[in-house]
Amino acid sequence: MMLTARLRTWLRDDRIAALLFISPCILALCVAYLFPLIYSAYLSFCEWDIRTPGAPIELSGVDNYRDVLADGQFWSSVGRSLVFTLVALPAELLLGTLVALLLTNERLSGRLTGLSRVVLLVPLMVPPVVTGILWRLLFNVQYGPLNAALGFFGLNPQPWISQPDTAMAAVLVVEILTNTSIVAMILMGGMMALPQEPIRAAQMDGASPLRVLLEIKLPMLAHLYLIVGLIRLMDLLKTFDFIYAMTFGGPGVSTQTLNIYIVRLGSRFLEYPAAAAASWIFLLMLLPPSIYLLLKAVPRNQAYLND
Amino acid sequence: MIDAIDAGEHTLRRRRQLRDSVRAAGLYLCLGLLLFVLLFPVYWLLLSSLKHQSDFFTSPPVFLTTQLTTEHYQAVLADPFNRRYLLNTAIVAVVSTLLATLVGTAAAYILARIRLPIRLNRVLLVWILVNRLFPPISFAIPYYLLIRELGLIDTLAALILSNTAAAIPFVVWTMLGYFQDLPKEVERAAMIDGCTLWQRFVRVVMPMSTTSMVITAIFVFIYAWNELLYALTLTVLKARTVPVAIAGYVGDNALAWGQMSAFGVISFVPVMIAVLAVQRHIVRGLTFGAVKS
Structure with a gap:
């Protein structure tokens, strides 16, 4: 009796309850992220011949890191990941802004833009795997509609994803066409939530739409741009699904980004420790800029209820 | 003049x-x-799923035709494995969505409302969000080994755990922005009336936040429904999901384009229904609390 009473007062304490509230989240992230991450750090310093059953995991120092860093394919994959990200990110932000402006434009019929906002979601609804195989069909050299359209205009068919020179560009096109939607959608939400008074006031003063955009709307959306940019940056660096289905890094290694490289190391060659080492090099390159950006993007809290 | x-x-x-x-x-x-x-x-995609097999290999391709067939759909759905994959995917997606939304919302609520000791609010928040950054590949292998130790290989539980954890950072991020913008007056009043944290969250805050939670949940659902990498590494046969099955069409040389497209359309439909159900609110629901008016 005493005990349950004490337990009850204990549970009524906001701080105890708060810990109970937040612990499932922390627990899940520990099991699914923290532990595997530490384990992979350990594995990256080990030698392990997975093909021999019962082979022991033995510490081998920095051998894996040396091997990965000496592997030309690792560095070319890093380069491809960077190109992929640094082309797609600005393109998606720019196109996303234009689409958001178009779909919030008051000159267009509201019913039509409303409908278009729903259509905008379509690329996001298609599973990335399906996006990958779908574009294999669209890019198909002989039977694809894209080459048929080229033929209609009297141009020669192109072997888009079956030749190394154009494969990366094709992958980028698909990425940008798919994920400009999420950028546009988030920006549109921001544009619609903007306070109208300063915009109206500037319009009354005869400011051109471009100036209203550049000097009033965009500065108010700066923080949202930081968040959208950060979300896209993280997701671009992780991109895997649709490339896996569309080219699996090929032809040759022409679309092999770092993610595909690590999967190939791990699943095809069963080099788990080397794959772990490559992952850690990747993470160590990503973490400092990401944490810096996150600290800037995450809002500081003003006041808490228990202050 | x-x-x-x-x-x-x-x-x-x-x-x-x-x-x-x-x-x-x-x-x-x-x-x-x-x-x-x-x-x-x-x-x-839709056209390819309805075309006759003979119409696939013409150059130029058939852009428009009335010669349609449902044979590809029938072939996909007649396969008991495929039906199982669909059921698996539905269970995994629905359960992970519910779990991630609840767990993430509760965490976001605490981080937004209760000052924790030693500046834990910010530390925890950044730690939670940083997890979103890690490419799943970087720990897919150790995670696989962990799941194997737990005896959960080829089970839906393994996929539910991984999808839930993977979606939590997103839920925390969107819901935190929402809670920070939510006025605190009602909760203060409830506190004065002696409501505990639990009562405030369930009776006061959750009813006010359903729209935001539902929109967040839709995005989690899309993610979990489409997830490929974990499903690829953690399942063998029994717990396979639709994305893995669809990816399986790629390797084959005899390209079953019709069936592949039909399966793609089938997997697209639940997501479409979910999104259309909330499309009115979606655009305004994702501002991450970043636009101050």
Whole structure:
């Protein structure tokens, strides 16, 4: 009796309850992220011949890191990941802004833009795997509609994803066409939530739409741009699904980004420790800029209820 | 004189009207182009899923036809494995969505409302969000080994755990922004009335936040429904999901384009229904609390 009473007062304490509230989240992230991450750090310093059953995991120092860093394919994959990200990110932000402006434009019929906002979601609804195989069909050299359209205009068919020179560009096109939607959608939400008074006031003063955009709307959306940019940056660096289905890094290694490289190391060659080492090099390159950006993007809290 | 001014104003107005309609036409043209780019790939998928096998290998391809067939759909759905994959995917997606939304919302609520000791609010928040950054590949292997130790290989539980954990950072991020914008007065009043944290969250905050939670949940659902990498590494046969099955069509040399497309359309439908159900709210629901008015 005493005990349950004490337990009850204990549970009524906001701080105890708060810990109970937040612990499932922390627990899940520990099991699914923290532990595997530490384990992979350990594995990256080990030698392990997975093909021999019962082979022991033995510490081998920095051998894996040396091997990965000496592997030309690792560095070319890093380069491809960077190109992929640094082309797609600005393109998606720019196109996303234009689409958001178009779909919030008051000159267009509201019913039509409303409908278009729903259509905008379509690329996001298609599973990335399906996006990958779908574009294999669209890019198909002989039977694809894209080459048929080229033929209609009297141009020669192109072997888009079956030749190394154009494969990366094709992958980028698909990425940008798919994920400009999420950028546009988030920006549109921001544009619609903007306070109208300063915009109206500037319009009354005869400011051109471009100036209203550049000097009033965009500065108010700066923080949202930081968040959208950060979300896209993280997701671009992780991109895997649709490339896996569309080219699996090929032809040759022409679309092999770092993610595909690590999967190939791990699943095809069963080099788990080397794959772990490559992952850690990747993470160590990503973490400092990401944490810096996150600290800037995450809002500081003003006041808490228990202050 | 006055006539001349009138005429000048008249042509000026005419010119402005002309310029306006040219602009509007330009905007409509852009809109049309956008809609075409967004819809054509999906149209092609739908068309491919309904085409006769003989229509696939013609050059130029068949863009429009009335010769349609449902044989590809029948073939996909007649396979008991495929039906199982669909059921697996549905269970995994629904359960992970519910779990991630609840767990993430509760965590976000605490981080937004209760000051924890030693500046834990910010530390925990950044730690939670940083997890979103890690490419799943970087720990897919150790995670696989962990799941194997737990005896959970080829079970839905393993996929539910991984999808839930993977979605939590996103839920925390969106819901935190929402809670920070939510006025605290009602909760203060409830506190004065002696409501505990639990009562405040369940009776006061959750009912006010359903729209935001539902929109967040939809995005988690899309993620979990489409997830490929974990499903690829953690399942063998029993717990396979649809994305893995669809990816399986790629390797085959005899390309079953019709079936592949039909399966793609089938896997697209639940997501479409979920999104259409909340589309009115989606655009305004994802501002991450970043626009201060």
